[in-house]
Amino acid sequence: MYVSKVGGGWDVSDEGRLIAGRYRLAERIGRGGMGTVWRAEDEVLGRQIALKRLHAHHHLSDDELATLYERMRREARSAARITHPNVVVVHDVVDDEGLPCIVMEYVPSVTLGDLLKDDRTLTPEEAARIGLGMIAALRAAHAAGVLHRDVKPGNVLLAHDDRVVLTDFGIAMTDGTSTLTKTGEMVGSIDYMAPERMRGRTPGPASDLWALGATLHQAVEGRPPFHKDTAMETAYAIATDPLGPMDQAGPLEPLIEALLVKDPDERPSAEQTERALRTVRAGDPTEVHALAGTGTRTEPRSGSVTGSAAGSVTGSAxxxxxxxxxxxxxxxxxxxxxxxxxxxxxDGRGRNRSGSRGEDQSRGRKRRALLWTTVAATVAGAAVAGTLYATTYGGGGRDDAAPSHGTTSAPPYEPxxxxxxxxxxxxxxxxxxxxxxxxxxxxxxxxxxxxxxxxxxxxxxxxxxxxxxxxxxxxxxxxxxxxxxxxxxxxxxxxxxxxxxxxxxxxxxxxxxxxxxxxxxxxxxxxxxxxxxxxxxxxxxxxxxxxxxxxxxxxxxxxxxxxxx
The missing domain is CATH 3.40.1000.10 (Mog1/PsbP, alpha/beta/alpha sandwich)
Structure with missing residues (x-):
């Protein structure tokens, strides 16, 4: 089999080549927009490793290349800060012909993205098992001050020993570092970006949890939760549309709904998410409903409520x-x-005394138009930045469709x-x-x-x-x-x-x-x-x-x- 070189990546003719004097290439195991991944032999320590080499991007300027190289080195630094069995281990960073290479743990695996190709789905219990590995990795990353920012099925490795490993911290962000993006630019995969990112706000740990929710949704329903025909429509749907009905989520449905809430402050914490996933895996749907969104059960209490509120509960009215x-x-x-x-x-609490309902509607239209414009700007940036990233192990991600143009106001709802x-x-x-x-x-x-x-x-x-x-x-x-x-x-x-x-x-x-x-x-x-x-x-x-x-x-x-x- 012959595989041609594209963008400076290695082809099969490179098998057997020695990198940095110790890593001998054995088999190409993946290729994405950012780099090519090989299984290689560490001849010094006598172990198998995975080696990812950045592609040569000749169309980029020197400044853009410098930023890209720094992003890859950041991946190594970010992942190296996290010591956890559900996070891929980074061993080394070396250069090859002037291009950076990350040397990391070799995980014999398939990606969740590959497993879900062609709209395939998992049972809620199996999705919960995978989710437990993902949330464990995210908790470890967040504890180390690292946001992943590109959680998606293609970055989840399903190891042959049943371990779940989160990989590709190439656009991760650590405390005290710059974002390495231009103003208005987003990096990541549109289908799994949280609403606050679509609105141009700074992401936090809750943004990674939203992406976990989107990943779980795809795992059980066969599709990302807000996917549309274009990146622009997808981004706007994420920012504004309600979550659609789920047919196969079963006991995972309340947790997925809670993780995909628009307001990051209203999402369950990582600890609450982990507890909910454990109860689904254990087959206790009653408990997961209580945990999702609040993390604790609300114990019933007795007592009386006086006034019109109490009176409204009883009687034929x-x-x-x-x-x-x-x-x-x-x-x-x-x-x-x-x-x-x-x-x-x-008494109709909360009356608006500042203006008429028509004025409220006018302000609402202006807010929606402003949001649509913000989404348009950020997606345009993502069309440039986001195409640089794909899965570490050849996963199965797809390029986002080109953004649509022309409209600057929210489309009316059509049932x-x-x-x-x-x-x-x-x-x-x-x-x-x-x-x-x-x-x-x-x-x-x-x-x-x-x-x-x-x-x-x-x-x-x-x-x-x-x-x-x-x-x-x-x-x-x-x-x-x-x-x-x-x-x-x-x-x-x-x-x-x-x-x-x-x-x-x-x-x-x-x-x-x-x-x-x-x-x-x-x-x-x-x-x-x-x-x-x-x-x-x-x-x-x-x-x-x-x-x-x-x-x-x-x-x-x-x-x-x-x-x-």
Missing amino acids: TGRGRGSDGPGASGATDAPRMPTRTDDGG PPVPEGYHLVRDKRLGVAFPVPDDWTAAKKTPDEVSYTDPTKKAEITVGVVDPAGSHPIEHFKTIEANTKVNYPTSYRKLRMQKTTFRGEPAAIWEFTFQGRARAFRAIDLGYGRAGAKEYDIYLSAPDAQWTTFRPVFNKVRDGFTTTG
């Missing part, structure tokens, strides 16, 4: 906490329904077609439209909400409006949570409650379980909207034992939900 076994059409309900406006304290087996419901009173399964029937209508139940009357989807909205949907949820604890003092358990964004608006997601009179239930609530305008809430409750069956209904209602004025 909201239907919360009444009945025997599920939200039946007769008015009996075992699962707390979506909160109504009275849960907001009765997907109504799914097969669903029909579109339009409620003029609430000013909303959303898809509902064909065999679900209307259960309740009030001035503030509408509910539909499945044929068994045990699962319910509720859409409601709070007008005007309070300061943030999460504050609304905290009020309702206090009431829920009163109604279910011994069985309520919070799985997560966190801030997020939905279609560019402030949002919150709340998920919890509780024991009904005949069975355990689980519920999820999404609320979004700006203070002083309207808050829209989408709520699903269903038997916990059938959650995987009913959760897709929530996803389809959420994705197809629109406001009609």
Whole structure:
């Protein structure tokens, strides 16, 4: 077999060549945009090593080459600071014909990127096993003051001895060093870049954890979470779009959702992530729901809530906490329904006194246009910088598509077609439209909400409006949570409650379980909207034992939900 030299890389004719007087090339095992990797023999110590040599980039200026060489030397220095079995070991840095070479541990392996080619997927338990190796490596790196900044499937080695090894610290950043990028330039792989990086903000450990979440998403779903046709569209989706539905994540779904939250401060810590992954691997999905996003279980407490907030929980006005076994059409309900406006304290807290709703919308359009422009600038930089990097061991990464041009404002949301087996419901009173399964029937209508139940009357989807909205949907949820604890003092358990964004608006997601009179239930609530305008809430409750069956209904209602004025 003959492999031609491209960009200064070694070809198979170099087999047997001696590098730096001690490393004899044996077999080419990988090639990426940054360098070529060989398995070689260390003739001094008599061991196999991996040797990565930077490509010659003749199109770059002297300054750009100097920066590139320094980035590769930084990879060696960054990785050398980390001593951990899940991080590739760097032994030496040498020169060959003026080009830097990194001498590192040889790990007989395939990459996770190779394993996931052609949309292949892993079971949640196997993905959790790999995730445990990755989070162990990241914890060690962060403890050493090193950010990886390019966590992705192609940089995860799956060793033949079942070890998981994180590699390619070529764009890592250490405390006290410059970023080695020009203003507005990003390095890394677009599909795995955290939202704060898309917005031009300084990355932190939470950015690596977001990339871990994106990697886990691809492992179980077969695709990166926000991938679009172009790098520009992908970057904008990462910065603004809600996470789409997951069909195969199973017990990993709550953790992935928590890691992919837009706000880095709202993501679980590395320690919480590790605990959640361990529980998935051990087959304890209840525990992982509690750990994801918060790291601790919220213990139920007894007590009373006075005033209008407490009153909103009981009675026919909201239907919360009444009945025997599920939200039946007769008015009996075992699962707390979506909160109504009275849960907001009765006075429309957080009124906007500085201007009209139209002015709020105008400011929102300006913010979205500014974000789109920022994303355009940073992706343009990434188109230059990001193409220099690929996997250490020949992995399987792909080049990002060229950015699109022309538009400078956020595209309007267009809901997907109504799914097969669903029909579109339009409620003029609430000013909303959303898809509902064909065999679900209307259960309740009030001035503030509408509910539909499945044929068994045990699962319910509720859409409601709070007008005007309070300061943030999460504050609304905290009020309702206090009431829920009163109604279910011994069985309520919070799985997560966190801030997020939905279609560019402030949002919150709340998920919890509780024991009904005949069975355990689980519920999820999404609320979004700006203070002083309207808050829209989408709520699903269903038997916990059938959650995987009913959760897709929530996803389809959420994705197809629109406001009609």
